[in-house]
Amino acid sequence: MKRRFRQSSYFPCKIETLQQDLFTDFFNSSPDLASKTVNVEGQKALIIYMDYLVREEEVYNHITSKVQGAKQLDYQTIESEVPVTDIMELKTLNEIGGALIEGYVCVYIEKEKHCIVIPVPRIDQRKPAKAETESLIFGPQISFSDSIDVNMNFIHKRLDTKTLTAEKFIIGDKIPSEVRLIYLSDIANDEAVQEMRSRLNSLQVDDVLDSSALTQYVEDNSYSIFPQFLVTELPDRFCYSLKEGRVGLLVDKSPTAVIAPVSFLSFFQTTEDIYTRWNMGSFIRLMRLVGMFLSIILTPLYVAALTYHYEIIPDALLVSLGHSRSRVPFPPLLEALILEFLIELIREAGARLPTKVGQTMGIVGGIVVGQAVVQAGFTSNILIIIVALSALASFTAPSYLMGSAIRILRFPLIILAGFWGFIGIMFSFAFISIHLIRQRSLNFPYFVPIYPFQPRDFDNSFIRLPFLWSYKRAYSNRPKKIRRFKKPNR
Amino acid sequence: MPENLNIPDHKKLKAIYLVIVLHTMQIGVGIAGHPRVVFLESGRDSFISILIAAIALHIVIACIVYVLRSFDGQDLHGILAQFFGKWFGKLITFLFIIYFFLLFISVLVNYIEFVHAFIFPDMSSWFISLCLLSLVLYAVLGGVRVAVGACIVFFFGSVWMFGLLIEPITYIQYDNYLPMFEASPRELMSGALKTSYTIIGFELLWFLYPYLKDKNKVHRYSQLAMSLTILSVLFITFVSIGFYSNNQLEDKIWPLLSTIKIISFPMFERFDIVTVALWMIIILPNLILFCWMTSMSAKRVFGGKENYYMITVCSLAFIAHYFFDSRYNVNFFTNYVGQAGVIFGFVVPILLVPFAMYYRRKGAKQHAKQS
Numbered sequence: 011m012k013r014r015f016r017q018s019s020y021f022p023c024k025i026e027t028l029q030q031d032l033f034t035d036f037f038n039s040s041p042d043l044a045s046k047t048v049n050v051e052g053q054k055a056l057i058i059y060m061d062y063l064v065r066e067e068e069v070y071n072h073i074t075s076k077v078q079g080a081k082q083l084d085y086q087t088i089e090s091e092v093p094v095t096d097i098m099e100l101k102t103l104n105e106i107g108g109a110l111i112e113g114y115v116c117v118y119i120e121k122e123k124h125c126i127v128i129p130v131p132r133i134d135q136r137k138p139a140k141a142e143t144e145s146l147i148f149g150p151q152i153s154f155s156d157s158i159d160v161n162m163n164f165i166h167k168r169l170d171t172k173t174l175t176a177e178k179f180i181i182g183d184k185i186p187s188e189v190r191l192i193y194l195s196d197i198a199n200d201e202a203v204q205e206m207r208s209r210l211n212s213l214q215v216d217d218v219l220d221s222s223a224l225t226q227y228v229e230d231n232s233y234s235i236f237p238q239f240l241v242t243e244l245p246d247r248f249c250y251s252l253k254e255g256r257v258g259l260l261v262d263k264s265p266t267a268v269i270a271p272v273s274f275l276s277f278f279q280t281t282e283d284i285y286t287r288w289n290m291g292s293f294i295r296l297m298r299l300v301g302m303f304l305s306i307i308l309t310p311l312y313v314a315a316l317t318y319h320y321e322i323i324p325d326a327l328l329v330s331l332g333h334s335r336s337r338v339p340f341p342p343l344l345e346a347l348i349l350e351f352l353i354e355l356i357r358e359a360g361a362r363l364p365t366k367v368g369q370t371m372g373i374v375g376g377i378v379v380g381q382a383v384v385q386a387g388f389t390s391n392i393l394i395i396i397v398a399l400s401a402l403a404s405f406t407a408p409s410y411l412m413g414s415a416i417r418i419l420r421f422p423l424i425i426l427a428g429f430w431g432f433i434g435i436m437f438s439f440a441f442i443s444i445h446l447i448r449q450r451s452l453n454f455p456y457f458v459p460i461y462p463f464q465p466r467d468f469d470n471s472f473i474r475l476p477f478l479w480s481y482k483r484a485y486s487n488r489p490k491k492i493r494r495f496k497k498p499n500r
Numbered sequence: 501m502p503e504n505l506n507i508p509d510h511k512k513l514k515a516i517y518l519v520i521v522l523h524t525m526q527i528g529v530g531i532a533g534h535p536r537v538v539f540l541e542s543g544r545d546s547f548i549s550i551l552i553a554a555i556a557l558h559i560v561i562a563c564i565v566y567v568l569r570s571f572d573g574q575d576l577h578g579i580l581a582q583f584f585g586k587w588f589g590k591l592i593t594f595l596f597i598i599y600f601f602l603l604f605i606s607v608l609v610n611y612i613e614f615v616h617a618f619i620f621p622d623m624s625s626w627f628i629s630l631c632l633l634s635l636v637l638y639a640v641l642g643g644v645r646v647a648v649g650a651c652i653v654f655f656f657g658s659v660w661m662f663g664l665l666i667e668p669i670t671y672i673q674y675d676n677y678l679p680m681f682e683a684s685p686r687e688l689m690s691g692a693l694k695t696s697y698t699i700i701g702f703e704l705l706w707f708l709y710p711y712l713k714d715k716n717k718v719h720r721y722s723q724l725a726m727s728l729t730i731l732s733v734l735f736i737t738f739v740s741i742g743f744y745s746n747n748q749l750e751d752k753i754w755p756l757l758s759t760i761k762i763i764s765f766p767m768f769e770r771f772d773i774v775t776v777a778l779w780m781i782i783i784l785p786n787l788i789l790f791c792w793m794t795s796m797s798a799k800r801v802f803g804g805k806e807n808y809y810m811i812t813v814c815s816l817a818f819i820a821h822y823f824f825d826s827r828y829n830v831n832f833f834t835n836y837v838g839q840a841g842v843i844f845g846f847v848v849p850i851l852l853v854p855f856a857m858y859y860r861r862k863g864a865k866q867h868a869k870q871s
Contacts (some may be wrong), residue, residue: 324769432777437631440781444635447649448642461649
């Protein structure tokens with residue numbers, strides 16, 4: 011195989027040789043390589059293509075028939091007859107093979123010094139589906155498809171401006187896939203674009219599985235539990251982020267897009283907050299943040315209070331708590347860990363099973379097991395309430411990655427609370443805060459607007475102001491143009 | 501002459517952070533016990549003592565900023581070396597390093613004391629200090645930006661606790677403030693001296709100054725931070741004096757925490773336990789920045805890498821806290837560190853002013869000659 015590639019002039023050759031070489035050496039005797047030999051007035055030509063990668067009907071109508079019907083076989087005639095642009099001339103076997111994989115049809119006329127390839131790729135695409143993991147109630151329901159062309163189409167349709175810039179990268183040495191770096195050149199911060207570009211350029215991997223895998227290659231701190239880039243499947247969210255001055259990545263064959271730089275709080279926002287009215291949006295946003303906080307702290311608080319600090323439990327509560335705890339044979343730490351683990355099990359089982367079974371699973375797991383666990387004296391009623399509440403709260407995070415991070419974060423907190431009470435809880439909170447302060451997303455601070463303290467960005471992070479007041483982009487992304495529009499004089 | 505600290509612009513911090521950072525540095529373990537300490541000296545006229553200390557504090561800050569402004573972006577070590585020559589400057593900075601290290605330890609042991617008194621009497625102190633020191637190291641190794649960031653986040657995490665004093669305020673007996681103006685000037689002065697122990701920590705300005713962006717606003721913001729501190733100290737003392745009858749206050753070692761004991765929420769019968777745990781994030785900024793100051797100056801004096809000094813400071817503190825095993829020891833030690841604080845914090849800046857004036861005049865003359 012190698013021997014042939016090294017030959018500087020493979021052509022001219024016999025068409026049988028070309029056919030044989032492509033068949034045996036390049037495609038490992040693949041049964042899908044279709045070829046047809048055409049004979050026009052003593053001159054022979056070969057048409058060869060991978061049958062499932064091209065639109066065969068068009069090959070028949072526009073290429074084979076044209077070649078057969080030609081009065082005289084040469085490349086000029088074919089090129090002028092065939093109604094396709096981007097016809098290329100290739101000279102090595104390697105290039106031809108690569109072109110065939112990409113959906114080109116190769117035409118070779120015997121005794122010529124090169125062959126031509128004509129692009130007729132077939133792209134089977136699923137219809138744009140409804141968003142599943144980040145579903146919205148109010149607003150566009152569409153999600154990215156798994157072809158980069160369709161996704162680019164979505165984005166171009168939404169951002170119909172000439173400043174939309176897409177840079178092409180090929181990532182992967184063994185199995186290359188196309189990655190697009192997308193930004194609005196008049197808004198996006200140059201440093202962010204430059205940083206992302208250099209990270210993509212310096213990336214040396216064999217293959218990229220998906221955009222979420224690519225994220226883990228290029229993110230700032232791989233050891234952190236918190237995601238540092240936002241992975242989304244919503245084109246509208248992607249475009250909104252671009253308009254805010256962020257940088258986006260699209261990976262071919264991946265139904266999700268990547269947004270950077272992001273802050274911690276962006277994981278608790280959805281575009282729905284913007285589609286609904288500002289007061290509802292603000293309320294729901296704040297509720298999500300409170301939910302996150304509660305989800306982290308409730309169970310550890312229960313464990314700490316019952317293990318060490320029973321003084322803090324009020325009299326009224328103490329009676330019912332003591333009553334339901336009296337039958338439980340475990341220490342609170344173990345009790346809480348068992349129940350949290352149970353909830354995680356139910357969640358994971360529900361996620362792995364098909365939808366219909368998953369729902370049944372949720373009912374069986376949630377209600378039947380929960381009831382039975384209490385009646386059997388495994389846990390107290392109050393802990394069931396607390397654990398269910400915190401599981402519920404953790405699902406309010408719009409980003410799946412962040413929700414999972416919060417759920418996992420609970421376990422070390424519960425253990426620390428069980429060992430060292432409030433000191434353990436405070437320790438972990440201080441640790442998480444310092445950790446968040448240390449994080450960076452694409453070299454931009456992650457914990458903005460809390461630190462670096464940026465009160466002007468509280469709009470669009472904690473809350474959402476009416477558009478009349480919210481006429482600026484977030485300062486923390488450092489966009490080139492800070493004003494969205496001129497503040498109306500009213 | 502020591503090399504200038506060349507901090508690149510994008511690594512500099514906004515000057516407005518000073519308001520919070522200096523304030524959090526001053527508020528620490530001291531404030532919990534402060535009302536009693538002042539009350540023991542100047543009785544019901546404690547607020548006058550605090551005001552006297554406040555005036556001194558504002559003057560000292562003005563002096564520090566004046567001295568700092570005489571030089572372009574130098575920290576304390578650079579200034580001392582400029583005045584007293586390389587070796588003598590290093591010696592004084594070394595004294596400062598020891599002083600900061602002692603402050604670091606005093607904050608640490610005082611917090612351990614808190615935890616022992618309020619939450620876990622039997623918790624081994626090495627464990628608490630291990631927790632705290634690991635947090636400090638984690639923050640400090642991230643650089644000054646992370647250290648300052650931790651201060652700001654922890655400030656917002658703890659500032660709402662002033663709201664807890666609303667309930668004690670409703671129990672204030674106004675008779676407790678009367679009669680006023682009883683204390684003799686001598687008592688007032690010693691009360692002011694005790695107050696100054698509580699409010700040290702502003703020495704940070706010496707070291708943070710080169711890292712600040714808009715230097716012309718430094719004075720304004722640091723004075724603002726001082727007034728914030730004084731107001732909170734005044735407020736807490738005021739509430740404590742009104743809340744306790746006279747002899748009661750003298751018995752409470754930490755009047756502030758004891759005051760919070762009466763607070764109960766529907767879900768928290770006793771909030772003081774939560775408060776003591778939360779106090780961790782009040783003292784963490786102190787620890788983090790003292791550690792940073794110590795290792796920063798150590799690096800300036802001895803050279804070498806800052807990270808090694810940070811690890812050294814934390815491990816030394818881990819060993820050192822073993823020597824403070826009783827309340828008596830801790831108290832004794834804290835008092836001495838406080839007295840050193842009056843010298844290092846209040847007296848040194850004032851002493852440096854004449855040098856700075858001389859330096860400025862010389863600089864002006866040289867400038868005149870050159871032009």
